[in-house]
Amino acid sequence: xxxxxxxxxxxxxxxxxxxxxxxxxxxxxxxxxxxxxxxxxxxxxxxxxxxxxxxxxxxxxxxxxxxxxxxxxxxxxxxxxxxxxxxxxxxxxxxxxxxxxxxxxxxxxxxxxxxx
Amino acid sequence: xxxxxxxxxxxxxxxxxxxxxxxxxxxxxxxxxxxxxxxxxxxxxxxxxxxxxxxxxxxxxxxxxxxxxxxxxxxxxxxxxxxxxxxxxxxxxxxxxxxxxxxxxxxxxxxxxxxx
DNA sequence: TTTGACCTTCACGCTGGCGTGAACCCCTAC
DNA sequence: GTAGGGGTTCACGCCAGCGTGAAGGTCAAA
Numbered sequence: 001x002x003x004x005x006x007x008x009x010x011x012x013x014x015x016x017x018x019x020x021x022x023x024x025x026x027x028x029x030x031x032x033x034x035x036x037x038x039x040x041x042x043x044x045x046x047x048x049x050x051x052x053x054x055x056x057x058x059x060x061x062x063x064x065x066x067x068x069x070x071x072x073x074x075x076x077x078x079x080x081x082x083x084x085x086x087x088x089x090x091x092x093x094x095x096x097x098x099x100x101x102x103x104x105x106x107x108x109x110x111x112x113x114x115x116x
Numbered sequence: 117x118x119x120x121x122x123x124x125x126x127x128x129x130x131x132x133x134x135x136x137x138x139x140x141x142x143x144x145x146x147x148x149x150x151x152x153x154x155x156x157x158x159x160x161x162x163x164x165x166x167x168x169x170x171x172x173x174x175x176x177x178x179x180x181x182x183x184x185x186x187x188x189x190x191x192x193x194x195x196x197x198x199x200x201x202x203x204x205x206x207x208x209x210x211x212x213x214x215x216x217x218x219x220x221x222x223x224x225x226x227x228x229x230x231x232x
Numbered sequence: 233t234t235t236g237a238c239c240t241t242c243a244c245g246c247t248g249g250c251g252t253g254a255a256c257c258c259c260t261a262c
Numbered sequence: 263g264t265a266g267g268g269g270t271t272c273a274c275g276c277c278a279g280c281g282t283g284a285a286g287g288t289c290a291a292a
Contacts (some may be wrong), residue, residue: 147239
């Protein structure tokens with residue numbers, strides 16, 4: 001299938017699909033005319049990518065661990081890949097740090113707003 | 117005083133002070149040689165800017181409302197400036213939205229990490 | 233006079249997943 | 263043949279507060 005069809009099938013923009021390819025997350029075939037030619041398995045692959053993006057992984061990390069994630073009807077599940085747990089932990093730490101920053105900012109804002 | 121002295125006095129980098137000037141938050145005088153020449157009141161002004169930055173206001177908003185904020189020994193306090201309350205409310209909304217996004221991301225990450 | 237510390241103005245880098253033209257090619261239907 | 267709806271590869275824009283050289287002037291101390 002070509003790119004707009006995969007875009008419709010996955011709910012991901014064609015631009016994003018090309019971006020994923022730039023980052024090494026997708027490697028579609030090519031037709032004689034140079035058009036990208038995606039397979040059915042790419043639909044699943046894009047679903048995996050979506051799940052990992054939504055979980056806060058960046059494309060470089062996804063590139064390393066993409067094959068560790070499966071997405072079936074019930075949501076994503078993990079295979080055992082070395083260092084993946086540690087990677088997820090560090091992402092969780094970064095998210096927690098952002099949480100803390102955000103709360104501090106909210107606190108200062110409240111202090112400003114509640115000040116007479 | 118010149119820029120490095122103000123930087124030491126406020127704990128803000130000289131680069132940041134120049135940036136504030138670019139954004140119209142500070143307007144120091146100039147010596148004959150072209151050096152920036154800050155006054156004592158700029159120390160307080162920078163403290164106000166720091167408080168507002170820490171509360172999530174951007175430089176454009178700070179530029180509009182800088183004179184509405186005073187910083188004394190007990191922390192910042194507000195003067196009545198039209199639209200400032202509404203501005204602070206909208207900032208609070210944006211922060212809350214970021215919070216929500218962050219929590220959703222953490223939720224997805226947990227789903228990934230806890231999946232077998 | 234020569235360090236050396238401090239100042240000045242550009243102007244790119246960072247973080248990063250895309251949106252959005254621009255300029256051009258491919259294929260089908262009329 | 264031509265219009266139209268795909269496709270392709272660049273490559274800048276975004277959001278924003280600074281960090282960080284680069285190239286060069288100023289000034290007090292030795």
